[in-house]
Amino acid sequence: MSNVLIMVEAADGGVKKSSLSAITFGQQLAAKRGGSFDLVVIGENVGGATDAVKGLGAGKVYVFDNACFANFLPEAYTSALSKAVELSGAGFIAAATSTTSKDVLTKLASQLGASMASDVLEIVDGSQFKRPMWAGNVIATVELSGDKQVATVRATEFDAPAAGGDAAVEAVDFTVDLGGLKTEFISLSAVESERPDATVADVVVAGGRGLKAQENFKLIEDLADKLGGGVGASRAICDAGWVPNDMQIGQTGKVVAPNLYFAVGISGAIQHLAGMKGSKCIVAINKDPEAPIFQVADYGLVADLFDVMPSLISDIK
Amino acid sequence: MKIVAIIKRVEDPEIKIKIKGDGSGIETDAMKYVVNPFDEIAVEEAIRLRDTHGGELAVLCVGPQDATQQIRTGLAMGGDRGIHIVADNLLDPLTEATAIAKVLGEEKPDLVLLGKQSVDDDQGQVGVMLADKLDFAQLSFASKEESLESDNEKKKVAALKVADGRLESVREVDGGLETVSVSLPAVVTTELRLNVPRYASLPGIMKAKKKPIDTKNLADLGASEGNIKILKMENPPTRQAGTTVPDVATLIDKLRNDAKVI
Numbered sequence A: 001m002s003n004v005l006i007m008v009e010a011a012d013g014g015v016k017k018s019s020l021s022a023i024t025f026g027q028q029l030a031a032k033r034g035g036s037f038d039l040v041v042i043g044e045n046v047g048g049a050t051d052a053v054k055g056l057g058a059g060k061v062y063v064f065d066n067a068c069f070a071n072f073l074p075e076a077y078t079s080a081l082s083k084a085v086e087l088s089g090a091g092f093i094a095a096a097t098s099t100t101s102k103d104v105l106t107k108l109a110s111q112l113g114a115s116m117a118s119d120v121l122e123i124v125d126g127s128q129f130k131r132p133m134w135a136g137n138v139i140a141t142v143e144l145s146g147d148k149q150v151a152t153v154r155a156t157e158f159d160a161p162a163a164g165g166d167a168a169v170e171a172v173d174f175t176v177d178l179g180g181l182k183t184e185f186i187s188l189s190a191v192e193s194e195r196p197d198a199t200v201a202d203v204v205v206a207g208g209r210g211l212k213a214q215e216n217f218k219l220i221e222d223l224a225d226k227l228g229g230g231v232g233a234s235r236a237i238c239d240a241g242w243v244p245n246d247m248q249i250g251q252t253g254k255v256v257a258p259n260l261y262f263a264v265g266i267s268g269a270i271q272h273l274a275g276m277k278g279s280k281c282i283v284a285i286n287k288d289p290e291a292p293i294f295q296v297a298d299y300g301l302v303a304d305l306f307d308v309m310p311s312l313i314s315d316i317k
Numbered sequence B: 001m002k003i004v005a006i007i008k009r010v011e012d013p014e015i016k017i018k019i020k021g022d023g024s025g026i027e028t029d030a031m032k033y034v035v036n037p038f039d040e041i042a043v044e045e046a047i048r049l050r051d052t053h054g055g056e057l058a059v060l061c062v063g064p065q066d067a068t069q070q071i072r073t074g075l076a077m078g079g080d081r082g083i084h085i086v087a088d089n090l091l092d093p094l095t096e097a098t099a100i101a102k103v104l105g106e107e108k109p110d111l112v113l114l115g116k117q118s119v120d121d122d123q124g125q126v127g128v129m130l131a132d133k134l135d136f137a138q139l140s141f142a143s144k145e146e147s148l149e150s151d152n153e154k155k156k157v158a159a160l161k162v163a164d165g166r167l168e169s170v171r172e173v174d175g176g177l178e179t180v181s182v183s184l185p186a187v188v189t190t191e192l193r194l195n196v197p198r199y200a201s202l203p204g205i206m207k208a209k210k211k212p213i214d215t216k217n218l219a220d221l222g223a224s225e226g227n228i229k230i231l232k233m234e235n236p237p238t239r240q241a242g243t244t245v246p247d248v249a250t251l252i253d254k255l256r257n258d259a260k261v262i
């Protein structure tokens, strides 16, 4: 079967951790399909990302390092990816699920007339995959057919990739005239945080409407800081504007799977569970003993969070 | 401005989904159906834009006969007319996008609004594919900076800014909020934080009954079966039941000595 091509995303001078999980997917899928896998990195100054992924057993790393990719523009990135598909002759194209890949891989799939599986959890065989539907209430086994196939991959379901042989790095000379595009980038206001991102942190402390007011989110942050963890939130408090939207965990937000997840004042709606059920150990703090969050919690503390959070924060380490 | 809002008929997200014994699909007995929540947000934004800039709003749905109920909901909220492409539910997104593009190619809207994701198949593909098929600009995850409890939201001010043949919006991306401007015509997919959709009023519901719905058949639109097949459905792995702890000291002890996670 034909090659697999994995799109890798650069971040902070290196590679995104989720992209490493996508490379693991690539290694596994190439083995199942009896072919090899290539990587493609698109961006500006992506040398760090390229170095981080070239020793993972890929055949080639196609590098599109150009000022025109400094900001994300779906048309520009998709044309680069499309060029990479042509160069590698890949029949299967994948990347970790992200706001970038949802734009780029989906557009590519449309151009190729390829069907696409979003948020793949597991490889069943070379073209069969498990993926969630109905907020993870249902796990479907889907089969892709056709000579081009596309998928996004849920990073938390795939471990770090095994080291492998060195790939040949091919710098592709490719420029996009940004003036000719339909989209113009204006600005990015990044969420600045000293804390690890919830998708990669070992510990995530998440808060919900039970916190009552924006200023009480400090209780969540204090516990997270005590444990060197990241913070997360339910949709309810993102909607209310207490915390940035980027913190939403769930079906339609981020999916996290840390070693330890605290749900504080979160009821545990199915849409929230969809984003954190894969955590190794779940602690729920809620004053309502009937709250559905207790059904997935390893340790449940039925209590008023304002009574217990201060001592938890002071005593936990 | 000519606007089309695209809506999908989906299972009510409040209702627990049960899988049929043979894994071939989900139980539909006593199921309630609603407009996909993200699409309600698309309809709401479309109404605000039409009311600000003038023009017309069509509500389009690809779905079974009964999906006229969801189209009527969109019309009761404020849509002017409906377009119903009759088809089975849970089609491949590529098939859906191809069929919708065929219809919209003739409609020639300035702006198409739809949800970023449908809460049944959770694929999140149709909007981007539709933009590609129509060769329209693509703006996904449209949102806004102000919270849903802001004054502008209470006044139902449109978040998408349209002027001089362009549309500007904030987008929710991993790690923050991005602002982009796209040329019209465009396809915009909506995030949860774009607005709070209105309920259909009783007079709205009465009026909606008289609004026209144009019906088309998927088979006539040249959208072939896509290349993705659902082979089976199963329940997710269940988590083992946990324990309740009486106090903070016990919790810390368990985390340290049993779970060994701190």
Ligand SMILES: Cc1cc2nc3c(=O)[nH]c(=O)nc-3n(C[C@H](O)[C@H](O)[C@H](O)COP(=O)(O)OP(=O)(O)OC[C@H]3O[C@@H](n4cnc5c(N)ncnc54)[C@H](O)[C@@H]3O)c2cc1C
Binding pocket: A207, A208, A209, A210, A211, A233, A234, A235, A236, A237, A248, A249, A250, A251, A252, A253, A254, A264, A265, A266, A267, A268, A269, A270, A271, A272, A275, A285, A286, A287, A288, A291, A303, A304, A305, A306, B013, B037, B038, B119
């Ligand atoms: C299409 C769609 C997509 C969605 N996507 C997401 C998503 O991605 N992520 C997400 O989180 N939600 C999502 N939701 C929303 C979800 O259905 C819930 O509404 C939301 O998760 C509720 O947030 P919450 O638990 O903070 O609030 P609530 O449900 O109001 O729960 C608050 C909890 O706090 C407890 N509490 C109150 N006071 C105290 C106290 N003093 N001490 C201790 N406990 C207290 C209460 O007992 C209650 O259980 C989505 C919904 C829809 C329809």
Ligand SMILES: Nc1ncnc2c1ncn2[C@@H]1O[C@H](COP(=O)(O)O)[C@@H](O)[C@H]1O
Binding pocket: B006, B007, B008, B009, B036, B038, B039, B060, B061, B062, B063, B089, B090, B093, B096, B114, B115, B116, B117, B118, B119, B121, B122, B123, B124, B125, B126, B127
């Ligand atoms: N059958 C359908 N009819 C109308 N709109 C649809 C249909 N399927 C998907 N959509 C639209 O496409 C968006 C994304 O859907 P999906 O790619 O299935 O997650 C949804 O929010 C809907 O607006």
